[in-house]
Amino acid sequence: MEKVWIAFAAALAVGLPAIATAWAQSRIGAAGAGTLAEKPELTGAIIILVAIPETMVILGFVVAAMILLM
């Protein structure tokens, strides 16, 4: 039973940040697409901005890995 809870905790640790990242990226992506229509020269900066919320899911993944491994 304890293994189930560990797996559940790990799933939550990576799943919730994944949802948060997806939500943030959807907002940034939509705004970025609007920006690019007016200023195509900002392509590089927009790509970087879209990648910024991925920190959440990456840290979530690390926490999940630690839950499973430690």
Next chain:
Amino acid sequence: MIIRMAKVEIVGPKQDLLSTLDILHSRGVFQPDPQLLERIELAPADRLQALVLDEHDLRERSFFQGLFDRVTALLDLLPEAVHGTSALQPLPVMDLLDELVDQHLAKARQQALMLSDCRLEVEELQHNLVFWQALEPLLASLPEDSNLELFGITIRDAQQLQALEELLQERTRGRCHISTTTTSDGALIGLIATDREIAVSLRQALTDERVPELPLPDELAGLPLPQRIAALRQHLQAQAASCRQIEADLLALARRWRPIYLRAQAWLEERLTLYRATATAYTSRLCFIIEGWMAEAEVGALCDDLNQAFAGRVVLEQQAILEEDFDRVPVMLRNPGYFAPFQILSSLLPLPKYSSYDPTPMIGLFFPIFFGMILGDIGYGAILLLIGLFLAKRFPPRRLASDIGKVLGVAAIYTILFGFLYGELFGDLGESWLGLHPFWFDRAKDILPMTVFALTVGAVHILLGISLGALADLRRHQPRQALLKLAMLIAVLLMVLALVSWFYPQSWLNTGPLLVGVGILMPVLIAAEGLLAPLELLKTMGNIISYVRIMAIGFSSVLLAVVANRLGGMTGDVMAGILVAGVLHAFNLLLGVFAPTVHALRLHYVEFFSKFLDLGGRRFEPWHKRPS
């Protein structure tokens, strides 16, 4: 690197101003900055004031501006079939050009107007011809009845045709006939035949219903029906011939005069630019004075040019760049050989200030390493190296594609290097086929060591960033800020060591004293930076933890490669297996180019550069002549 700039002051007699500006303009190395002059303090008698052109110069400028406008208007009308410019020196013949341009402009305007009318008529006739040609079979099928009136109409769609049929039935009580056909350009057209007696009321009905009737030129409208099309063709040919004749006349005018007027336009533009440039000069009673910026390496050559041209009357003097000037110094980045292609990555950021650093060498050093750490696969690296070499060889140097190829090539070399360290060739294919073993980590299994490695890289990178920030503050003569950065660096280092001692206890490393050290530094930081100092410390720790993405994205990449191999193996057929694994590896490679690029850049832009880079510099934009 940021090119070393010089603040220079150019002084000379007022009458040499335009010639001096001309030399500065042709050399293309000087950027004027009139705001620097506002700080100069002189005796009231010699007070500087913005240059106001005298009456002669104003008249000349107005003449050149008017001539430039007319020449430009004429060149807009002349066909561009003639290229190249004349070698003529426009100044001696400027008065003659002034007279000629009016004549040529009037002639060109008249011909352009005639050509426009003629083309419009040709277009209309072509449209009519298409229409009447399509109606020809319908005309032939009508009975020989001289009492018939014919209307040609265009019909929008089948729905309008139905409504039209109902209308005709109602208005003429069946005393008309409508036939429809489609023209060669796809339009639906119709021919209505009716008695002459009711033609007027029917025409009115068509107008009321907004059904466009095809008009004919007046001279054709009265012709008998069979002759209309032949006459239309003849008229079209005559108009087309007129168009060709006018075009030939304009071309002849352009062949003879366009190169000369192009040369005159370029000369006038240069001259007017010089007049506009006088706005950057200040004058005293007898002298002009210009201040601005240029690359320090160019100062000697410009000095020689001015001495040669004015025999010492115009003097260039390099001045010390004061602390209050730092924000005004324009920035020019130039990087040698290896680092030059990496400017495509640093150009995504705003320019750094003059007192800061060029981010390009940092990106050139660390970006390929981070890319290699994340992707780390011999097979993927080899493919990317081939793509990079192809792009670098296929396209000329300093082009975007060539630079991308070079950056990709360097990143691919590190990918191969880390591929050896991780023992990966297309995931675990190297291990199963060639017995390849990791020299360092097996990324698919050693998650924790890989995490520690990524965090260590992050700590070193961030501490380097803070050190560079302290150095930048020292260069800006801000020792207090530099000391604070140093205190922050020590606090971060102590925190990192405290975490290491917590997770990996060592006899020589004691957590307690390290935390006490942080506790001692904290009041100093708070006193200097306020309550945000602890937050800044936490933010810096967060920056270090962010480097764990090197492990996380690399882990997902290697697992995707392993999955590709397993799925390929599960098909049970060699060809199908190669196909499945190939498609998945191609997908992983595509991700493997984008994800490491974006995340390695993000680590630089967000985590690393925020510690030392001061952005918001002005681009160095010297005066220069338009290439002819």
